Amino acid sequence: MHPLETLLAEAEGFAGPAPDAALWQRLDWLDRLERWLPEDEASPIAGPLRARRDEVEAVNQRLYVALRRDPARLRALLASHPGHGAPDAAEGFDARDELLAGVLDLPVPGAPRVPLAAGMVAYQPTPVRHVLDLLARTGLGADDELVDLGAGLGQVPLLVALCSPARARGIEIEPAYVAVAREAAQALGLARARFACADLRQADLSQGSVFYLYTPLRGALLEALLARLRAEAERRPLRIAGFGPCVEVLAAQSWLRPVGPVQPHRVAIFEGAAGAEAPSAE
Ligand SMILES: C[S@@+](CC[C@H](N)C(=O)[O-])C[C@H]1O[C@@H](n2cnc3c(N)ncnc32)[C@H](O)[C@@H]1O
Incomplete structure (x- = not known):
């Protein structure tokens, strides 16, 4: 299957009613989409993928707004990241930085x-x-x-x-x-x-x-x-x-x-x- 088709199929269920549980999956999905989509802007599924991306981003945005007043929920979510408790000594950022950026919403x-x-x-x-x-x-x-x-x-x-x-x-x-x-x-x-x-x-x-x-x-x-x-x-x-x-x-x-x-x-x-x-x- 073409990578974009795989992405479209994977996104089924991302906008479901339990936004916390699938956050890391959604961020990973958005990350891969950002890498693949510019390569294939002319593909017939680029449009549906962009629409799905907007839905997924809106789900994340609602979650970030809710977390601003709920630090316990934010802590639980950070602790649910697959890398939690096993700090690597690598450079660079990961999905936890995206989550905090969404919650803090600091200007560039x-x-x-x-x-x-x-x-x-x-x-x-x-x-x-x-x-x-x-x-x-x-x-x-x-x-x-x-x-x-x-x-x-x-x-x-x-x-x-x-x-x-x-x-x-x-x-x-x-x-x-x-x-x-x-x-x-x-x-x-x-x-x-x-x-x-x-x-x-x-x-x-x-x-x-x-x-x-x-x-x-x-x-x-x-x-x-x-x-x-x-x-x-x-x-x-x-x-x-x-x-x-x-x-x-x-x-x-x-x-x-x-x-x-x-x-x-x-x-x-x-x-x-x-x-x-x-x-x-x-
Ligand atoms: C590498 S950044 C670290 C930012 C932050 N501590 C963090 O870890 O996310 C270094 C910061 O030190 C600030 N800085 C550099 N010289 C400073 C000084 N003499 N007095 C106060 N802040 C300074 C810079 O403006 C910059 O924001």
């Missing part, structure tokens, strides 16, 4: 208004499965506050507030991103997710029990931020979670010790190492 960011200085990293979101991995491994409670250092559009703090009892705070230099994140928190009724517009070089780090970095800074700027986090770690117990190239730098810090695996393309978690040497006075 325009060009930043604040130009980033050398050593500052542009916006790129952490894939959802890695945030879920972080949540599973940190077991955040109601007394915790996760601080996302360089929070972009706020996806990590929003997901933390949706999926855990912890408070979550994002610190981001770009005011337009902060405005989007605050608006999303308000629309979702997430009072536990807050956002500050600040430069990490001066931002207040005195609150927070877990600091998350998806490599917002590099080189000397990252080292300076870590020196400030070290000073905080001398005052109170805290954990630092990293993703991306900053993990290598975190792993090299004598005052941090890894909690669990440290591997490429996976969140690595560290805590202040007891007995770490005090920073030299130089």
Whole structure:
């Protein structure tokens, strides 16, 4: 059978009354359709397929709207993904990112208004499965506050507030991103997710029990931020979670010790190492 005919046959039942159960199938189907359809726009079944695509997208859209007010249902759905609980260490995004994008409905960011200085990293979101991995491994409670250092559009703090009892705070230099994140928190009724517009070089780090970095800074700027986090770690117990190239730098810090695996393309978690040497006075 031609791939487009197979797709049309497969889609039977997608618009049925149990939209949650078949979400992953529907997203996979849409993904394959997007790859095949442009190749065969002239095919006689392209029209029926486009009509079916519109129906399937409308079913997903209704589900996303319902999930905005039902975090427990969102959590159950995320946990039903075939990859749940077996985090791969691969790059890239999967259907969980599509689901969260549908629920959060964040606008595509325009060009930043604040130009980033050398050593500052542009916006790129952490894939959802890695945030879920972080949540599973940190077991955040109601007394915790996760601080996302360089929070972009706020996806990590929003997901933390949706999926855990912890408070979550994002610190981001770009005011337009902060405005989007605050608006999303308000629309979702997430009072536990807050956002500050600040430069990490001066931002207040005195609150927070877990600091998350998806490599917002590099080189000397990252080292300076870590020196400030070290000073905080001398005052109170805290954990630092990293993703991306900053993990290598975190792993090299004598005052941090890894909690669990440290591997490429996976969140690595560290805590202040007891007995770490005090920073030299130089
Ligand atoms: C790689 S993105 C990570 C986004 C988000 N943490 C996530 O994981 O989805 C890095 C973010 O850090 C922000 N950033 C870079 N330099 C910064 C600085 N000096 N102060 C605050 N935010 C900064 C960028 O604007 C960008 O949104």
